[in-house]
Amino acid sequence: MTSGVNPFRHFLLAGMVMVVLMFVLKFLAASLIEGEQLKPVLDWFGHEHQQSAGIQSETQSIPGHTNPVTPRSSVRYQWQALPDRPPSPMHNPWNKARAEVGKRLFSDTNLSLDRSVSCASCHDNDTHAGADGRPTAVGVGGQAGPRNSPTVWNSAYQQWLFWDGRAASLEEQAIGPLLNPIEMAMPSAEALVARVREDRVYIELFEQAFGSADAIGINEIVAALAAYQRTLITPDSPYDRYVRGDTSALNPVQLRGMALFEELGCVNCHSGPNFSGAGILANNSPWRIFPALDTPFEQQYQLTEDLGMAPAGSTKGVWRIPSLRNVAQTAPYFHNGSVTELEEAVRIMASAQLGHQLAQTASESEFVWSDDGYLIPVQRRTVTEQEVQAIVAFLESLSGELSHY
Ligand code: HEC
Ligand code: HEC
Structure with a gap:
């Protein structure tokens, strides 16, 4: 018995060698892993795929929304996602109350000469993604304008507004359609302010938004419209x-x-x-x-x-x-x-x-x-x-x- 070979001891030894080998292999695989090629090996060892998950997040979640398909070595176009919020100018800090007034003004037909047209007539947020689906705009008295109504969605991210880029901010832009004779056709800023004051609801809304009971002026009207339009964004396409x-x-x-x-x-x-x-x-x-x-x-x-x-x-x-x-x-x-x-x-x-x-x-x-x-x-x-x-x-x-x- 003593000089003979113990088959049980051999079996034990072979088992220990196997365990050590597996450990070394797993260690090697984990440290060498470069992509998906070694995944089956890791699967075999019951590995949790942490390595490949790590590789994914390295290329995909770089701050600044870098494009995941951009090859690392070459200088290519950088695809960017839309920021979650657009900036507001210093003179018109965004708050919910301003956007609320703006929302009401945006679909208020009393802001047009014959009380038939609102911003929403040409910028329909429910059915036309902020545009109107017509070749060119139709304003008061059914008059057709020369140009297509662009969408107001994401216009908060545009530095220059209108097809020809003649307005430099949403605040500056808004006065255009209000006084344009074939859009809303209000004769003057004063006439416009008088129309807004007719509606008692605005008195309180403007006070909340601008902090004063007699805050209804042309500047506040366009500021509110701009604040509302800064909410019309689609950052999750x-x-x-x-x-x-x-x-x-x-x-x-x-x-x-x-x-x-x-x-x-x-x-x-x-x-x-x-x-x-x-x-x-x-x-x-x-x-x-x-x-x-x-x-x-x-x-x-x-x-x-x-x-x-x-x-x-x-x-x-x-x-x-x-x-x-x-x-x-x-x-x-x-x-x-x-x-x-x-x-x-x-x-x-x-x-x-x-x-x-x-x-x-x-x-x-x-x-x-x-x-x-x-x-x-x-x-x-x-x-x-x-x-x-x-x-x-x-x-x-x-x-x-x-x-x-
Ligand atoms: C009669 C239709 C009509 C009405 C009413 C109207 N718009 Fe427009 N809107 C247009 C047209 C047409 C343009 C493009 C005009 C141009 O480029 O010369 C435009 C352009 C704009 C733009 C610029 C978008 C861009 O991409 O540059 C904004 C913002 C906008 N309108 C907001 C408003 C607001 C706010 C009101 C209400 C105060 C309003 N619009 C009322 C037809 C209309
Ligand atoms: C040299 C600059 C330039 C290049 C390059 C260019 N575009 Fe444009 N794109 C414009 C301008 C300017 C307009 C506005 C034309 C107008 O006023 O009607 C426009 C308008 C458009 C419109 C219509 C938008 C609307 O709301 O009516 C689409 C769609 C468009 N471009 C897609 C493309 C595609 C796709 C390419 C590449 C094949 C492209 N553009 C290349 C400058 C460019």
Whole structure:
């Protein structure tokens, strides 16, 4: 017995070696792990996936909402989510009471000459995402204005307002429609103040908001309207959720559209969290020539009848770069509301602003003479219909619900 081999002892030894080996392997695996490749090994050891979870959060929750798909090594466009609250100017600090007065004023038809039109007539927050669904606006007496009603949603994030960007703040903007003869047509600021004073409810509301019983003046009226509009924001669109780290918020087609939006050059103008060079958080120039290049679209949609900010004698207009948030809900498109389909708006942008050829109309190849006398092909990227659809799918991801204030 003493000199013989004890099979039990062998078994014990082999068992101990196994345990040590497993421990070493697990340690190695945990310290070497780089991605998903070793997950099965860890699963085998009953590991809790802490490593891979850690890797995820490292790329996805960088403060400032850095895009999770941005490769670490290259300098690429930084996708940004909308901040949860827009800033207010020093002279109009935001408070709930101001926003409440503004809300009432916004849908009060007594603020128009014939008491038939309110801000909400053209900026419908219930059914048209802050726009009106019409090609151009209709004001008092059914008069049609020359321009499309843009959405007021997220306009709190715009530095320059109106299609031509002529107003520098919501406060400055609000006086426009109130006194515009074909919008609300009030004859003067005094007449407007008198109308507001007619309604006893306002006396108390203004007192709460501005701290004085005789606080109803034109400045307070526009301040309240602006405070209300600063609540009309949509910071929780699928796009925002994606950028904040929820990788399931966009589908593969939308992601392809997002990549195309960057690759084709849309981000050159529709940049920053509000997808507009005129946004308070974008560092881009707010105005651009539109349409920048000659295309048949110009004639087809009368895009150069109104020239916006362009100096007299110009052949092309100059316009503020609009935000593209909720754009899928605010057809028809452009300053004159002449385009009803978002697909068509994307085609126009790709060709008239960026010079891409469209697959529908693409010619075989184009050549130009080089300086030294050779015919060389023009390299212009062709945008296919499928790509147009993908961009539209991405733009749809910019639609969000109004946030709850
Ligand atoms: C008759 C329709 C109509 C009414 C009423 C109206 N608006 Fe507008 N609104 C428009 C149109 C059209 C534009 C664009 C005008 C332009 O660019 O020249 C506009 C632009 C705006 C903008 C700028 C949005 C942007 O993206 O630049 C804001 C903000 C706005 N309106 C708020 C208001 C407020 C507040 C009221 C009520 C005091 C109001 N509107 C009343 C039609 C209307
Ligand atoms: C050179 C600057 C520039 C580039 C690049 C650009 N846009 Fe625009 N975009 C504008 C301007 C300016 C307008 C406003 C035109 C007007 O006044 O009607 C606009 C309007 C739009 C509109 C209509 C918005 C509305 O509410 O009616 C859409 C949609 C749009 N752009 C999408 C795109 C897409 C997609 C791309 C890339 C393929 C793109 N844009 C590239 C400047 C640009």
